[in-house]
Amino acid sequence: MPSIPHCLLSLALGFLGLLGIILLCATTRDMEQPPPHKYGIVIDAGSSRTTLYVYKWPAGKENDTGIVSEQITCNVRGPGISSYAANLSGAGKSLKDCLNKAVKAIPSDRHAETPLYLGATAGMRLLSQTDPKATKGVLDSIATTLRSYRFDYQGARILTGNEEGVLGWVTANYLQENFVKCGLFGRWINPVKNTVGAMDLGGASTQISFVPTDKEIEDPEKEVSLRLYGQDYKVYTHSYLCYGIDQVKKKVLAKITSGSGYVSEITNPCMPRGYSTNHTQEFIFGSWCTENERAQDYSPKQTITFRGSSDFETCYRIVSSIFSFSPCNYTSCSFNNVYQPEVTGDFLAFAAFYYTVDFLKVRLKRNITSPNELREASSFICKMSFSELKEKAPNVSETRLVNYCTASAYIHILTTDGYKFNNQTFKNIAFQKKVGGSTIGWALGYMLNLTNAIPAENPATWKVQMLGAWAVLIVICILVIAAGALLFALSYHSGKNDSVL
Structure with missing residues (x-):
């Protein structure tokens, strides 16, 4: 016992x-x-549309940068904010529906500490060139609306082209898990991977950003130094104002119209046979990007009728003429005497790059894995009549449908003659809209950068x-x-x- x-x-x-x-x-x-999550709101005010994103991340951060994820996306109704130059109060009011959705998506006890930021891109950069007073009025209207909410208003301003480019690069690499990823037992680890380049194509500008193999970047204005998740990066980036898809369309129309004496009817080789449309001279030459093409007898209200002819070769020459490929005052250039090191590694091409190439691949059933295949696809679509195009894509709006010829020819010239992708390096481009359910663009990159400035919530106590x-x-x-x-x-x-x- x-x-x-x-x-x-x-x-x-x-x-x-x-x-x-x-x-x-x-x-x-x-x-x-x-610890509980924190939240942030970024409003991407592009040239043609505005989108609100709500992001969240853990209150305890990893290596000074939050693990940020996209919670909701809301597309603001109407055009870009730069179009409110004549209706200033409408700029702020246009955001309210999406802001109200953000109010519901974020816990009420987090509203006061949730940063709210609006960044305007190339559309507002163009407006600032022609009408600084209207630019200020639009931003003031937006600020008044944003301040009326209980969120922590951080400002509404115009991003520089370099900011837009490098923040898009941050987003692309974050979504590819090149900075940080979830490892065993839920721990976040730095995978020490090579980064991918980023190519963005909006309505008024296009950006290219990547980490070059060259040790030195010849033009210091195109180098941005970043520290994310304990790692340092030196990124080459450049933004080409006036080379977004909407401004390219106007530049092409200006080339077609110049020298015609402003006749009432002109053939447009980049539009399909059987289609015609009217544009005022103000629509074509009213932009800061095309005002130098105006003739002495410029008449803003005069209407010109453009009739399509489906002439790919002529269209291609006209699109090429909006670039200047010489001289180059550096060891290497892209176009317009802009320094660019040799492209290297993988790239993500998004926004209008994705939409155009996706149309060629899905609607026309064309492979796009080389420069030659892209040019052949562009030729194929440019030679189609309007009725043939409608048969291929009956649900696509006419305005968008008739611009795919110009867009595809432009993307081919930009990537090959401009950015200097060849048969080998072109294969490294992935044309994508999202990665893992999150949109590729500058907004997420901005929120990742912003979290560096937000202290972790009681991480030491935890x-x-x-x-x-x-x-x-x-x-x-x-x-x-x-x-x-x-x-x-x-x-x-x-x-x-x-x-x-």
């Missing part, structure tokens, strides 16, 4: 073991429940609590081992005394 000391020791061991299990379970539960719990558990384990050793010693001596008797 066990002795009383043995019974008491067994009870003590059982108690200590149960306490250890309870503490271990509680500690494990604490590990699986990180870690101390965790360490304290584990310390107690270690002490209990030591006590259990010591008690076990004591029990063994008592049993040994008890057995020895029994044998003597």
Whole structure:
């Protein structure tokens, strides 16, 4: 029969073991429940449309940068904010529907600390060139609306081209998990991968950004240094104002119209046979990008009728004429005497790059894996009549449908003669809209950069609590081992005394 000391020791061991299990379970539960999330709102005010994004990330950050994910996306109704130059109050009002959705998506107790930021891109950069007063009025209207919400208003301003480009690069690499990824047991790790380049094509500008193999970037204005997730990066980036898809269309129309004496009807080789449309001279030459093409007898209200002829070769020559490929005052250039190092590595091409190439691949069933295949696809679509195009894509709007010829020819020239992709490097371009459910663009990159400036929420306290719990558990384990050793010693001596008797 066990002795009383043995019974008491067994009870003590059982108690200590149960306490250890309870503490271990509680500690494990604490590990699986990180601090509450924080939220941020970024409004991307592009030249042709505005989009609101709500992001969230853990309050405890990883290497000074939050693990940010896209929660909701809301497309603002109507055109880009630059179109409100004559209706300033309408700029702010246009954002309210999407802002109200953000109010519902974010917990109310987080509203006051949720940063709210609007960044305007090339559309507003163009407006600032022609009408600074209207530009200020649009931004003031937006600021008034944003301040009326309980969010932490951070400002509404126009991004520089380099900011837009490099933040798009940050987004592309973050979504590819080149900076950080989730490893074993939910820990975030830095995979130390090579980065991908980013190519963005909007309505008023286009950007290219990548980490070059060259040790030195010849033009310091095109170098941006970043630190994300404990790593340093030097990124080449450049934005080409007036080379977004909408402005390219106007530049092409200006080339076609120039020298015609502003006749009332002109053949447009980039439009399909059987289609015609009217444009005023103001629509064509009213942009800062085309005003230098105006003739002396410029008449803003005069209407010109353009009739399509489906002439690919002529269209291609006209689109090429909006570029200047010489001279180059650096060791290497893209176009318009802009320095660019040799493209290297993989690239993500998004926005209008994606929409145009996706149309060629899906609607026309064309492979796009080389420059030649892209040119052949462009030739194929440019030679089609309007009725043939409608048969291929009956659900696509006419305005968008008739511009695919210009867009595809432009993308071919831009990527090959402009950015200097060849048969080998072109294969490294992936034309994508999203990665893992998140949109590729500058907005997410901005939120990632912004989280560097937001302090983590009580991360030290959380870690101390965790360490304290584990310390107690270690002490209990030591006590259990010591008690076990004591029990063994008592049993040994008890057995020895029994044998003597």
